[in-house]
Amino acid sequence: MRSNEQQRQRPIVVPGEYVGDSRFHVPGLNVLKLSDRMLSTTVGLVRTDGKRVDVVALRSFYQPKVGDLVVGIVREPGTAGWTIDINSPFLAFLPLSEYPEKRIRLTRDSMGRVLEAGTVLIGLVKDASIFSSPVLTLKGKGLGVVSNGFLLSITASKVPRLIGKKGSMLSTIEKGANVKLTVGQNGRLIVHSEDLNVVTKVREVIGMIEKESHVYGLTERVEALLAGRRL
Amino acid sequence: MGENIVLFKEDGKRSDDRALDELRPIRIKVGVLSNAQGSAYIEQGRNKIIAAVYGPKEALPKHISLPDRCILRCRYHMAPFSTSERKNPAPSRREIELSMVLRNALEPLVMTSLFPRTVIDIFIEVLQADGGTRCAGLTAAVLALADAGIPLKGLAAACAVGKAGGRIIVDLNDLEDKYGEADMPVAYNPTLDGITLLQMDGIMSKEEVEQALSLAITATQKMHKMQVDALRERFSVQRREV
């Protein structure tokens, strides 16, 4: 015997749906203003921040911002740097000057060996404009090549939910699975572990957040999942 | 020619028992393909059409890209087994024209200036055809774009209206399309009150075109509600109690 129960969910708005009056509110993310009406441009959840109304997209692609931490995959060496796939409409660029090892004399040939195609790295977005390729840097604490661990993905717009208020959700997961995670704003994350069981657990949690980010009580269900309980 | 084709039954109902302004049964599902960024599947009568969106991604080769906005690449294609007589898989002149007509109908909905130098690929594949495929294809393609998270100026749905047996009808099936007096596909965006696809062939007076247009708006508004429901359903979560 089974019954279906619609979990209490935050209302989802669709493109063209009314989300507010522009005489009293200011259009924010994914909101279009048409005379007095403010309309959503994506499928998402309405979020009000003072006078500003945003729509947080439930499905979207990553658009880099300066200062974002990203997990990238090296594509190929280019002139004076490497092109990096950061899971965004544009390929990013890591210039030679932003590579931390100063001692190595890099020639065109050796560049391919220093950072091979497929290498995973953690970088910071140094420059981002919609009119040119985003620029990354590997110079900084915690940045660099990742040689061990597991690479997982989540929709970029769900990353804030994954991290949680003041990092609370991330803490919950790291404590519950006893592992360190590095979460890129671009929807990619590194599980710093060699244990397959650990990564399976983290994968399940990511999957749950991906599907249920807009359902109330998510934190409790994540905790339950990590503890091995079924809610 | 077509003497033994019955478009209207004795009781005034159409060949498939529908009223003049009745839509065929429609089933929509959003998010059906795992590889595409966005996808949607539609069944309308015996039409079975799938739409997929890839992108936005870097527009290559560079010469096709535009510096200040994203471009669209659209392909409307009918599978060889989609029609009663096998259709040659090579693109026909009709498919080439419809690929263009559909791209022109979808482009005004996309906020293209947000993604310069990128391309959005839209594929519309007709798996089974029974009249009105460009309209059903557009209805699904719009959902695929929304599913991919691409910002849109609202949704749009499309429906073919027309004339058969002297009467104005809504959502022509294959028989009515072939043997009726006029066929008029219309795609309408209720948010901006704009028509993005409009074609007509056949013979219609000004009054008939006006009447058909008005019915098309009503029909597409009905379909728009179904699109909204399908999008909400895609992201809703059903929990089971064991």
Next chain:
Amino acid sequence: MSITEQKPIISKLEQQELRRLLADDKRIDGRSPLQYRSINVQLGYVEKAEGSALVALGNTKVLAAVKVGVAVPFADTPNEGILIVNAELVPLASPVFEPGPPSEESISLSRYVDRSIRESKTIDLSSLCIVPGRSVYSLYVDLYILDYDGNLIDASVIASVNALGITNMPKYVVEGQAIKKTDEYFKLELKDHPVSITYAFLDDKYVVDPCLNEEYASDFTVSMTIKSDDRFCAIQKNGGGMIPPRKVIELLDKSIALGKELRTVAYGQLTGGNG
């Protein structure tokens, strides 16, 4: 695959001028918004074709030629003649026309002109049957675009109808199992004289018979083909953009009056000669 076109860049100044003039219901060539350019029709331009017409609509030049033959009818219309319309955007007509396989523009143009002629029943295809199920007349209407200054659709429809209007059909007779071409000819009878009216939209204003710059600057165009009895046989929106339903209805109204005027000018030589 249909790809967003790379439209030739019109300078911002020219675009501004176009829009400012339009705000006052004026156009760059001095026409009013609902005024057509001058039309010149030369009938019988290609003597070796069974029918032909060279049409100049302003600077836009389209040559339509009709070649008549015999063919096996299509399976689903065994008693009807065959009509095929093909438009070629000849590279010499414009810097943007490139040699190669038919582009989506040329295919779209061909198909719209075809629908304009076919749906209006300008030609009674069932009168072009020689042996039912075996042999019918075939009419190839080839449109050769020679100079592109906007509005290929209207010019092409006018050229096609004129060419068909003077087409001399070689008479074929049945002789036993074969069909034989005789020395006789008969005139192809036109049952209608459709014209198409194309409107170009810039923001929420529109002009009829756009010249090249107007076409490039416009958001989209709408073409409507209207028969002699004021009924519509083809409508097509070309290009992106959106049109409100009430504007479509406005165009239907304007097309009826414009259609009458255009028909007189475009087909004067066809109808005038026969009284």
